[in-house]
Amino acid sequence: MSKRHHISVAVNGDDYDFLCEPAQTLLDVLRDELMLTGTKEGCATGDCGACSVMLDGRLVCSCLVLAVETEGKRVDTIEGMAKDDQLHPLQRSFLELNGLQCGICTPGILVAARALLEKNPDPTETEVRYWLAGNLCRCTGYDKVVRSVLAAAAEMRGA
Amino acid sequence: MTDLRYEAPATLEAAVALLGGAGGVARVLAGGTDVIVQMETELVEPELVVDIKKIPGLRAIAPENGGFRVGAATPAMEMVEHAGLCRAWPGVIDGVKLIGSIQVKGRATIAGNLCNASPAADSVPPLAAAGAVARVVGPAGRREVEVAKIPVSPGKTSLAKGEIIESIFLPARAKNSGDAYERFTPRTEMDIAVVGVAINLTIDGSGVCVAARVVLGAVAPTIVVSEECAKAIVGTRLDEAALEKLAAAASAACRPIDDKRGTIEFRVKVAGVLARRVALKALERARHIV
Numbered sequence: 001m002s003k004r005h006h007i008s009v010a011v012n013g014d015d016y017d018f019l020c021e022p023a024q025t026l027l028d029v030l031r032d033e034l035m036l037t038g039t040k041e042g043c044a045t046g047d048c049g050a051c052s053v054m055l056d057g058r059l060v061c062s063c064l065v066l067a068v069e070t071e072g073k074r075v076d077t078i079e080g081m082a083k084d085d086q087l088h089p090l091q092r093s094f095l096e097l098n099g100l101q102c103g104i105c106t107p108g109i110l111v112a113a114r115a116l117l118e119k120n121p122d123p124t125e126t127e128v129r130y131w132l133a134g135n136l137c138r139c140t141g142y143d144k145v146v147r148s149v150l151a152a153a154a155e156m157r158g159a
Numbered sequence: 160m161t162d163l164r165y166e167a168p169a170t171l172e173a174a175v176a177l178l179g180g181a182g183g184v185a186r187v188l189a190g191g192t193d194v195i196v197q198m199e200t201e202l203v204e205p206e207l208v209v210d211i212k213k214i215p216g217l218r219a220i221a222p223e224n225g226g227f228r229v230g231a232a233t234p235a236m237e238m239v240e241h242a243g244l245c246r247a248w249p250g251v252i253d254g255v256k257l258i259g260s261i262q263v264k265g266r267a268t269i270a271g272n273l274c275n276a277s278p279a280a281d282s283v284p285p286l287a288a289a290g291a292v293a294r295v296v297g298p299a300g301r302r303e304v305e306v307a308k309i310p311v312s313p314g315k316t317s318l319a320k321g322e323i324i325e326s327i328f329l330p331a332r333a334k335n336s337g338d339a340y341e342r343f344t345p346r347t348e349m350d351i352a353v354v355g356v357a358i359n360l361t362i363d364g365s366g367v368c369v370a371a372r373v374v375l376g377a378v379a380p381t382i383v384v385s386e387e388c389a390k391a392i393v394g395t396r397l398d399e400a401a402l403e404k405l406a407a408a409a410s411a412a413c414r415p416i417d418d419k420r421g422t423i424e425f426r427v428k429v430a431g432v433l434a435r436r437v438a439l440k441a442l443e444r445a446r447h448i449v
């Protein structure tokens with residue numbers, strides 16, 4: 001048995017403590033130890049983006065982060081996106097414009113799209129497509145995803 | 160999965176001692192975008208990973224002698240967002256931008272891209288073309304090594320046991336010079352280079368190329384720094400005849416593999432086509448960067 005590490009981390013503003021093995025990824029811990037199952041596993045090798053989270057304010061794949069690396073850090077997941085029962089404009093836009101079908105890719109896409117809009121509130125369609133290139137979707141064909149992001153961006157700008 | 164030990168030392172000296180003293184397979188952990196994938200797919204099962212991100216000063220882009228020193232724990236996105244670096248070395252940034260998705264770039268480092276020693280690593284040809292130098296620290300002390308001399312074959316570097324890249328230095332940009340990198344991939348994003356070409360060149364007041372470094376990626380077991388390609392354009396204004404010679408030299412410098420991404424014949428041809436394009440892009444930038 002490898003040494004288990006005691007980790008303290010702030011997830012969506014709440015403090016969590018957990019024990020983990022060095023080889024466990026942040027994705028494993030979020031889903032299996034903290035029961036935050038909104039973050040999805042598609043590939044576990046960084047290719048699909050379903051596991052996207054924010055780590056200290058940077059968009060990353062949680063399958064490519066070891067849980068032990070997160071000691072003292074801030075993690076933001078899809079669970080923190082709605083405020084109580086108030087959906088984030090991106091979430092509403094995806095629902096209204098059918099930006100999802102099966103929904104497996106959706107949490108990752110929402111987290112990634114929010115990171116984009118924080119940096120660039122008025123992205124072009126091309127910018128949205130490039131930013132989301134690391135988020136694979138097998139259902140929608142991406143068009144409705146992109147339109148949902150653009151509509152939410154417009155709403156958030158008050159346009 | 161074998162037993163894994165994770166260490167996050169607070170100093171480079173401690174990191175070197177851990178790696179130098181390791182009995183089994185040990186790896187530096189920077190962004191983990193290669194290491195964790197290799198662990199996940201059981202390609203490499205290290206007994207020890209040494210996380211270098213807690214070492215103070217390693218996550219920084221600092222101006223130095225007119226150039227920039229990029230700490231080994233600096234994620235690619237921080238380079239892409241650094242206005243000064245983008246202005247000075249746009250060709251290096253062309254390569255850095257191609258390292259996977261935004262998510263991957265949120266973690267991946269250029270030192271890791273270099274030390275993973277893939278011949279298709281996108282930041283390596285433009286770094287080599289820029290004359291970038293790695294500062295290496297190890298059991299025997301510090302040394303400065305040209306980036307081009309770090310990879311020796313796919314997956315292998317010239318670093319000795321216990322050695323770590325501390326930072327990569329991009330020198331001051333010469334006047335009237337520009338650099339560029341392009342790769343060919345079947346898809347525009349999230350794909351591995353079939354051929355990559357980086358060119359860094361300097362022109363004089365009348366537009367004649369006075370210095371050039373041309374580096375090819377993904378067409379041999381390591382990157383290829385091609386003197387013949389450089390000779391084809393130095394002393395010219397990159398007219399049609401010079402570009403023709405450059406393309407021929409780039410094709411001749413290839414020693415590629417045949418695989419599902421591209422046949423030998425295809426890679427050789429594309430290397431020439433890309434070299435031309437990249438040369439013109441670097442020239443255009445040289446005219447605008449003062």
Ligand SMILES: Cc1cc2nc3c(=O)[nH]c(=O)nc-3n(C[C@@H](O)[C@@H](O)[C@H](O)COP(=O)(O)OP(=O)(O)OC[C@H]3O[C@@H](n4cnc5c(N)ncnc54)[C@H](O)[C@@H]3O)c2cc1C
Pocket residue numbers: 045046047185186187188189190191192193194195196211231257258259260263266267268269270271272273274275279280281282318322323324325349350351352
């Ligand atoms: C989905 C996906 C897509 C990708 N697409 C591309 C692409 O298009 N182009 C491309 O070039 N790459 C691509 N990559 C690979 C790229 O992310 C890596 O090569 C990355 O740059 C490695 O940096 P890292 O910091 O993550 O290194 P790590 O994974 O932490 O380390 C990589 C290797 O280098 C060693 N190492 C790391 N830092 C040091 C150091 N300072 N000193 C000594 N040794 C060190 C490690 O021990 C390990 O062997 C992709 C990866 C993924 C997951």
Ligand code: FES
Pocket residue numbers: 040041042043044045046047048049050051052061062063064
């Ligand atoms: S599960 Fe992390 S990128 Fe696919």
Ligand code: FES
Pocket residue numbers: 099100101102103104105106136137138139140
């Ligand atoms: S909605 Fe099914 S994968 Fe995107």
